[in-house]
Amino acid sequence: MSRTKRLRKAVHTFLQKEGKANTVEVFDYLNERFSWGATMNQVGNILSKDRRFSKIGTVRGLFRGARYSVCVWTLTDKNRGFDDAPVGATA
Numbered sequence: 001m002s003r004t005k006r007l008r009k010a011v012h013t014f015l016q017k018e019g020k021a022n023t024v025e026v027f028d029y030l031n032e033r034f035s036w037g038a039t040m041n042q043v044g045n046i047l048s049k050d051r052r053f054s055k056i057g058t059v060r061g062l063f064r065g066a067r068y069s070v071c072v073w074t075l076t077d078k079n080r081g082f083d084d085a086p087v088g089a090t091a
Contacts, residue, residue: 026047
């Protein structure tokens with residue numbers, strides 16, 4: 001988690017503010033927020049492997065000029081508060 005710690009924290013903050021967002025919206029947010037940005041593979045791995053985020057469905061639409069099906073994400077019920085630590089993390 002050390003390589004993507006700042007990205008994970010930014011995604012957590014973004015989903016707290018927005019409530020839910022699709023993968024493309026999270027990708028765009030991270031690339032606007034940080035000068036070095038993130039790849040789509042990094043964003044997908046962050047969202048799918050961190051227990052603080054849960055997939056609530058998919059949406060099919062036009063993204064980047066083509067029709068894609070992307071996942072919609074939200075915070076898990078345990079992580080809707082302001083705790084930045086991932087589930088199962090020890091201090």
